[in-house]
Amino acid sequence: MANVVGTKEVVGMNLLELAAIDSGGQQDLVGGKAAGLAGLIRLGERVPDGFCLTTTAYASGKVPRAEVLAAYERLGGGPVAVRSSATAEDLPHASFAGQQDTYLGVTGGEALIAAIEACWDSLHSDRATTYREANGIPHDRVRMAVVVQRMVDADVAGVLFTADPLTGSRSASVVDAAPGLGTAVVDGKEAADHYVLDGTQVSERGCLSPARLEELRGVGERIRDLLGAEQDIEWAFGRDGKLWLLQARPITTLFPVPPPSDKPGPRLYVEFGHVQGMLQPATPMGMSTLKSMLAGMLAAVGLTVEIVDIGGRLYGDLTDALRDPSTRQRLVKLMAVDFGPRAQKVVEHLLDDPRFAPRKAPRKRNAAALKTAPKAAAGILGALARPARARARVFGEIERLRRLPVTDPATAAELLDLVERDAESSTRVDAIIWPVVSGIAVCAALPPLLKGVASEDEIHTVLGGMPYNVTIEMDLALWDVARSAEPYREMLLTTPPAQLADAQLAGALPDFGLTAFLESYGTRSAAEVDVGVPRWAEDPTPVFTMLANCLRVTDPEQAPDRRFARAGDRAESMLAELAGRARRKRALRGRLAGFFLRRARELTGLREAGKFAGLYALRDRRRRLLLIGAELHAERIVDRPDDVMFLELPELRTVVETGADLRDTIAARRTDHARELRRRTVPVALLSDGTDVETLLPAPPSDDRTLTGVGAASGRVTGRARVVHDPSDASIEPGEILVAPTTDPGWTPLFLTAGGLVTETGAVMAHGPTVAREYGIPAVICVPNATTRIRDGELITVDGAAGRVTLDR
Numbered sequence: 001m002a003n004v005v006g007t008k009e010v011v012g013m014n015l016l017e018l019a020a021i022d023s024g025g026q027q028d029l030v031g032g033k034a035a036g037l038a039g040l041i042r043l044g045e046r047v048p049d050g051f052c053l054t055t056t057a058y059a060s061g062k063v064p065r066a067e068v069l070a071a072y073e074r075l076g077g078g079p080v081a082v083r084s085s086a087t088a089e090d091l092p093h094a095s096f097a098g099q100q101d102t103y104l105g106v107t108g109g110e111a112l113i114a115a116i117e118a119c120w121d122s123l124h125s126d127r128a129t130t131y132r133e134a135n136g137i138p139h140d141r142v143r144m145a146v147v148v149q150r151m152v153d154a155d156v157a158g159v160l161f162t163a164d165p166l167t168g169s170r171s172a173s174v175v176d177a178a179p180g181l182g183t184a185v186v187d188g189k190e191a192a193d194h195y196v197l198d199g200t201q202v203s204e205r206g207c208l209s210p211a212r213l214e215e216l217r218g219v220g221e222r223i224r225d226l227l228g229a230e231q232d233i234e235w236a237f238g239r240d241g242k243l244w245l246l247q248a249r250p251i252t253t254l255f256p257v258p259p260p261s262d263k264p265g266p267r268l269y270v271e272f273g274h275v276q277g278m279l280q281p282a283t284p285m286g287m288s289t290l291k292s293m294l295a296g297m298l299a300a301v302g303l304t305v306e307i308v309d310i311g312g313r314l315y316g317d318l319t320d321a322l323r324d325p326s327t328r329q330r331l332v333k334l335m336a337v338d339f340g341p342r343a344q345k346v347v348e349h350l351l352d353d354p355r356f357a358p359r360k361a362p363r364k365r366n367a368a369a370l371k372t373a374p375k376a377a378a379g380i381l382g383a384l385a386r387p388a389r390a391r392a393r394v395f396g397e398i399e400r401l402r403r404l405p406v407t408d409p410a411t412a413a414e415l416l417d418l419v420e421r422d423a424e425s426s427t428r429v430d431a432i433i434w435p436v437v438s439g440i441a442v443c444a445a446l447p448p449l450l451k452g453v454a455s456e457d458e459i460h461t462v463l464g465g466m467p468y469n470v471t472i473e474m475d476l477a478l479w480d481v482a483r484s485a486e487p488y489r490e491m492l493l494t495t496p497p498a499q500l501a502d503a504q505l506a507g508a509l510p511d512f513g514l515t516a517f518l519e520s521y522g523t524r525s526a527a528e529v530d531v532g533v534p535r536w537a538e539d540p541t542p543v544f545t546m547l548a549n550c551l552r553v554t555d556p557e558q559a560p561d562r563r564f565a566r567a568g569d570r571a572e573s574m575l576a577e578l579a580g581r582a583r584r585k586r587a588l589r590g591r592l593a594g595f596f597l598r599r600a601r602e603l604t605g606l607r608e609a610g611k612f613a614g615l616y617a618l619r620d621r622r623r624r625l626l627l628i629g630a631e632l633h634a635e636r637i638v639d640r641p642d643d644v645m646f647l648e649l650p651e652l653r654t655v656v657e658t659g660a661d662l663r664d665t666i667a668a669r670r671t672d673h674a675r676e677l678r679r680r681t682v683p684v685a686l687l688s689d690g691t692d693v694e695t696l697l698p699a700p701p702s703d704d705r706t707l708t709g710v711g712a713a714s715g716r717v718t719g720r721a722r723v724v725h726d727p728s729d730a731s732i733e734p735g736e737i738l739v740a741p742t743t744d745p746g747w748t749p750l751f752l753t754a755g756g757l758v759t760e761t762g763a764v765m766a767h768g769p770t771v772a773r774e775y776g777i778p779a780v781i782c783v784p785n786a787t788t789r790i791r792d793g794e795l796i797t798v799d800g801a802a803g804r805v806t807l808d809r
Helices: 027-042 055-060 065-074 109-122 126-134 183-187 210-227 284-300 319-323 328-339 341-350 367-385 387-403 412-424 430-449 456-462 470-484 486-494 497-505 514-521 541-551 560-585 587-634 641-646 649-658 663-677 745-752 767-775
Strands: 015-017 050-053 080-086 102-106 144-150 154-161 173-179 193-197 231-238 243-250 268-271 306-310 313-317 685-687 706-708 710-713 716-723 737-740 756-759 779-781 795-799 804-807
Touching (some): 015 027, 015 065, 027 050, 027 055, 027 080, 027 243, 050 065, 050 080, 055 144, 065 109, 065 144, 080 109, 102 109, 109 144, 154 210, 173 210, 193 210, 210 231, 210 243, 268 341, 284 306, 284 587, 284 641, 284 649, 319 328, 328 341, 341 685, 367 387, 367 430, 387 587, 412 587, 412 649, 430 456, 430 587, 456 587, 456 710, 470 486, 470 514, 470 541, 470 560, 470 587, 470 745, 470 767, 486 541, 497 514, 514 541, 541 745, 560 587, 560 767, 587 641, 587 649, 587 745, 587 767, 710 767, 716 756, 737 745, 756 767, 756 795, 767 779, 779 795
Parallel strands (some): 737 756, 756 779
Antiparallel strands (some): 050 144, 080 102, 080 144, 154 173, 268 313, 268 685, 306 313, 706 804, 795 804
16 A cells, blocks of 8 residues: 555645644644644654544534545545544543544445544543543533544554553653554454563564564654654554554653753652652742752751652652662661652662662762761750650740741842742751651661560550640641531531632631631641642631531541540550560660650650741742732733742742743643643652653552552551542541542541541651551551552451451452
């Protein structure tokens, strides 16, 4: 079959020859698939001849028979492929693969008309409708075009991915192929021959020869480079041996690749956000703030780590530490303490990877560490010796920060000067950091100290009902508000939370204690470390949602304050039991164990204090940025005051000083941010070629009913699963089990009614598990794909001791 691309004739607006579609943004007329095919033709690739029935014809509601039949005759009649080309198809963030219909081998005019009508109808199928909703695409803005192409007399056909869609590696291409039309590959109904092209020699096997595989790899690389994105390409080799391209669209599932590094060899990047329970992307302004804050925190303890932005998430380059003979084993322990078991397994796996073998390097004196060491020793030892005094210093500093008088200059330029000065200075939490580190350190010391004496579950019990935790105090304060709000129960349970929030901000609600709560905790929110995220004081909608959850608790024994008190009683009892056991084994070890167990209860609750203290500076920074945005909005330089959150500080400086119009940049970043908000999984560790390291690990043992994770809070509970991705509108009935990607302090009021917790990521000492232990609710973390494998509303059993979730199926 020859590649006849036809004349560049435009046959009215109902029909366009594929070769006549221009590059000037006709996607609204021809849809994603036709636009992609036209792009391949412009690049000089071999594409079967065809035409597109445009969205104009679709809007008319009737197939233009005469035009379609005439175009079919120009193709020479015979078998054709009839394929959907919706305007929301083959997008950078949504492929719509298989969501609308395709008909192959259609022969004859009447069959062609029927196939076109069937393609139109498939725009409104259940699967296409559900897919659009999942990707945030409005139904009323989607139109359908239809592509009609000559069929290739295929010897073999299939799909080429220019990056590995499973691992994310950009160093490998993947090919799936089958004899004939390749429908087995696309439909997934039969096993296809699978090839991974990573530069190593391919053996002679399956339906593709090494020569054809090399040809496919070269075509894929060429198209990827020309189009500037990794591609999912459908292809077919004809009986004459020629390679035809049937479709090319961006691979939409890949996590963004790390930025290029000027250092040699592969690099390892570990995600930092999940330590704070934050998997959603940060705004550009939030990212710049987080980078400076994290660098300051690491410098305070003598560490230097390159922090990079990958997909709006914070990743740290730990390659040098992994390759350093003196730090690589300690890195595993660091991962276990604060980054969680998933990160720990990744680092353990890479210890055996020859690409990360230890390398001797000249030892550099870490001046910051040497300077910090005496201060750290004094701070930690002081906290261990006088925990009450250390706590008083921590909470005194928080109170000082809360009461610190702040003034806002009058002009945008002066406000920006102040914001930039604040960004350059590290958070003043020296009085906080060492007591917090002390609490983390004593907790980390408990498992080795009590090895052979206590199980992990028993140690977790000691860490339950922990006092001096500002997040727990916040949750219990909200519970007190709920009890005061009982007279207004009907109003609070039946009025939409957003409407109640508007009334609260307008001063139109009766005062049942919420105003005081917001004065104390209005700096908080989900993803609160991002300065671009509204605080509860600005939008208390999530607070009213959580308040309604509290009002649904009718069993006095399930009251959060009683649950917290019971967890504390169990902890004190277990502490005495474990100290006694240790003494009976060895007196000195027993005294040491008792000391560390007691200090754990006196200091570990301070873990939340450092972050809480930093929220006051973020509050002031956000307010000033929004004041700048309001001034720019008044001058019509930006469309909305919060547009400033989608700029970085140097860009904002340019806008303030010159009035530069960066609205296109802001709009593009808002689109990217919205796309990343929909992403459900975030790799815990990436290699520099985009490989998700966890995909290289052996799959954990599991079956259809048992999911395996890591036990993080003791106990066993059975209840209905409530799968939640956004806490702002989540309704958790008493006893339901919260299933979430992760949790941060902004989620924890949901724990007031939850019977258990299951998350996909996290660390035992992270916010969510810590609060779960303190309420005495079982928790299992690091359960792969929990939010998709567990169905909302199904009965599940959470065993915090065994680290298992059992589905009642």
